[in-house]
Amino acid sequence: MAQSNFDRRRINGPDESYQPIFESDDELEPKWKPGNPRKGRGARDLRPIYLKAGFISQANGSAYIETEKTKIACAVYGPRQSKTTVYNEKGRLNVEVKFAPFSCTRRRVPIRDAEDRSVAVQIQQALVAAVRLELLPKSTIDIFLTIIENDGIEGCVAAGSVAASVALADAGIEMLGLVASCSAAIVGEEVWVDPTDEEGRIASGTLVLAGMPALGTITSVWQTGSMAPHDAVKCMEACQECCTDIHAVMAQVLLENAGKT
Amino acid sequence: MAAACTSASSSSDSAEQDALKALTFQRLHPRTYLERFLAKNTRPDRREFDEWRDISLNVGSISTADGSALVRLGSTTVVCGVKAEIAEPELDHPEEGFLVPNLDLPAICSPKFKPGPPTDEAQVLSDRLNEVLVSSGVVPTASLCIEPGKAVWVLYVDATCMNYDGNAFDATLLAMVAALKNTRLPKATYNEETKRTICSRKVMEPLRIGRLPTSFSFGIFDGTHMLADPTSFEEPLLDTTISVVVDETGGLTSVMQLGLGIVGGDDVLDKCIKAAKTCWRATRRNVYETS
Numbered sequence: 001m002a003q004s005n006f007d008r009r010r011i012n013g014p015d016e017s018y019q020p021i022f023e024s025d026d027e028l029e030p031k032w033k034p035g036n037p038r039k040g041r042g043a044r045d046l047r048p049i050y051l052k053a054g055f056i057s058q059a060n061g062s063a064y065i066e067t068e069k070t071k072i073a074c075a076v077y078g079p080r081q082s083k084t085t086v087y088n089e090k091g092r093l094n095v096e097v098k099f100a101p102f103s104c105t106r107r108r109v110p111i112r113d114a115e116d117r118s119v120a121v122q123i124q125q126a127l128v129a130a131v132r133l134e135l136l137p138k139s140t141i142d143i144f145l146t147i148i149e150n151d152g153i154e155g156c157v158a159a160g161s162v163a164a165s166v167a168l169a170d171a172g173i174e175m176l177g178l179v180a181s182c183s184a185a186i187v188g189e190e191v192w193v194d195p196t197d198e199e200g201r202i203a204s205g206t207l208v209l210a211g212m213p214a215l216g217t218i219t220s221v222w223q224t225g226s227m228a229p230h231d232a233v234k235c236m237e238a239c240q241e242c243c244t245d246i247h248a249v250m251a252q253v254l255l256e257n258a259g260k261t
Numbered sequence: 262m263a264a265a266c267t268s269a270s271s272s273s274d275s276a277e278q279d280a281l282k283a284l285t286f287q288r289l290h291p292r293t294y295l296e297r298f299l300a301k302n303t304r305p306d307r308r309e310f311d312e313w314r315d316i317s318l319n320v321g322s323i324s325t326a327d328g329s330a331l332v333r334l335g336s337t338t339v340v341c342g343v344k345a346e347i348a349e350p351e352l353d354h355p356e357e358g359f360l361v362p363n364l365d366l367p368a369i370c371s372p373k374f375k376p377g378p379p380t381d382e383a384q385v386l387s388d389r390l391n392e393v394l395v396s397s398g399v400v401p402t403a404s405l406c407i408e409p410g411k412a413v414w415v416l417y418v419d420a421t422c423m424n425y426d427g428n429a430f431d432a433t434l435l436a437m438v439a440a441l442k443n444t445r446l447p448k449a450t451y452n453e454e455t456k457r458t459i460c461s462r463k464v465m466e467p468l469r470i471g472r473l474p475t476s477f478s479f480g481i482f483d484g485t486h487m488l489a490d491p492t493s494f495e496e497p498l499l500d501t502t503i504s505v506v507v508d509e510t511g512g513l514t515s516v517m518q519l520g521l522g523i524v525g526g527d528d529v530l531d532k533c534i535k536a537a538k539t540c541w542r543a544t545r546r547n548v549y550e551t552s
Contacts, residue, residue, distance in 0.1 A: 017348035102326035102342025
């Protein structure tokens with residue numbers, strides 16, 4: 001039941017409304033069975049990435065990423081003066097994520113909830129090791145992400161980290177390297193890279209890895225679900241390979257953008 | 262050779278210096294900056310007083326929404342998505358569905374918005390959009406009825422601004438109407454015995470659209486100059502903003518005024534309405550046909 005709480009700051013609908021229920025005999029496509037190959041692409045193939053930098057004129061840096069059904073916009077404002085009076089030697093990195101109400105299959109109420117914050121924390125973890133915050137005392141860097149269309153939370157976290165990294169570079173903030181991020185899932189016995197929402201649901205466990213391919217280091221690993229340790233290592237290796245490809249795309253986009261301005 | 266190089270670099274240096282001086286002047290004295298441009302009969306972005314920015318409209322790109330649209334009015338970018346849900350109608354209007362529009366101005370779109378609950382600006386814009394959509398009858402609420410007294414459609418029309426460069430009202434109205442025009446709802450049947458509504462995945466029907474309004478906003482600066490389609494730089498300096506809403510036959514739907522009363526003259530409203538109709542005839546007549 002999607003309840004719309006009465007929010008006196010917005011136009012409200014009826015007290016309770018629920019998602020439309022569909023006929024149960026509408027099985028257009030057969031369900032996946034273990035042993036079936038992946039639909040539409042190979043086990044280690046990424047979805048094609050469309051990346052654009054500098055599309056929000058009001059922000060210091062911005063990026064838009066689209067991978068089939070995941071669409072995320074990111075803006076970076078900063079370095080700005082810190083609001084707190086406490087002196088901080090190193091700059092602060094503040095990541096805020098917002099899901100658009102129409103981004104998921106079930107409408108999301110505009111109030112921020114735990115899922116927004118957990119995605120924000122994961123993206124912040126991926127980036128904080130790469131940004132040279134010691135050069136920016138008393139400052140805050142604000143990274144705002146809006147998820148326009150959501151096709152799996154792991155995909156959102158990975159794509160969000162990539163977009164945030166490109167936006168930071170577009171804003172001219174000094175970093176140790178570009179952060180690329182990728183997700184993988186264990187489906188049956190195989191490792192499938194870049195799972196969609198459907199594939200994530202049939203997987204037994206998923207893993208999101210973020211790292212700096214230029215330096216060959218890893219900045220964050222999040223694993224959910226159940227998988228054996230050797231499977232987790234296989235996923236990490238698969239992700240690292242894909243991160244190198246994603247890094248090439250990011251560098252290309254930034255070069256083109258710099259060439260235009 | 263060396264002398265030519267240094268003179269070339271010094272001239273580009275001085276051009277950079279001039280640009281920096283202009284930028285500093287714009288930041289410290291925005292009002293005087295704008296007045297200097299208006300004295301020369303132009304605006305900071307080199308538009309005429311009655312010139313609108315280019316509009317680009319893109320519909321149906323978001324698969325999780327029942328209808329969607331992306332509008333770019335110059336740099337102002339607004340994304341709108343329509344989600345349909347089912348609810349019980351109100352007791353005194355058993356055959357009417359609900360249309361719930363909302364505009365969100367998040368921190369991503371401009372440095373002047375901070376994260377948190379909707380600001381005054383967002384609330385005012387949401388309310389104005391609600392008035393226009395209801396008063397112009399874009400989607401007659403009677404067409405959203407599934408079973409009188411038992412089940413009706415609720416259309417949540419949520420717009421999010423991505424880049425705020427002034428005149429969010431025009432861009433959002435365009436996005437909302439285009440998204441509604443693009444919406445397809447599944448065919449719903451109410452089952453008397455189980456008291457539930459079941460929808461079909463196979464049969465999708467487009468919404469019945471009543472009218473297609475477009476709006477034209479003007480800003481009055483200093484009581485005298487009428488600037489069409491103000492940018493985010495011009496907006497805080499304006500005394501009054503007038504929005505004229507025109508429907509698909511070129512007829513007037515509504516006129517709204519925000520800010521101080523008009524000091525210049527009684528004919529300012531007439532001028533705005535005429536300018537809106539001229540612009541509509543010239544460029545916006547078929548803006549919704551692209552979907």
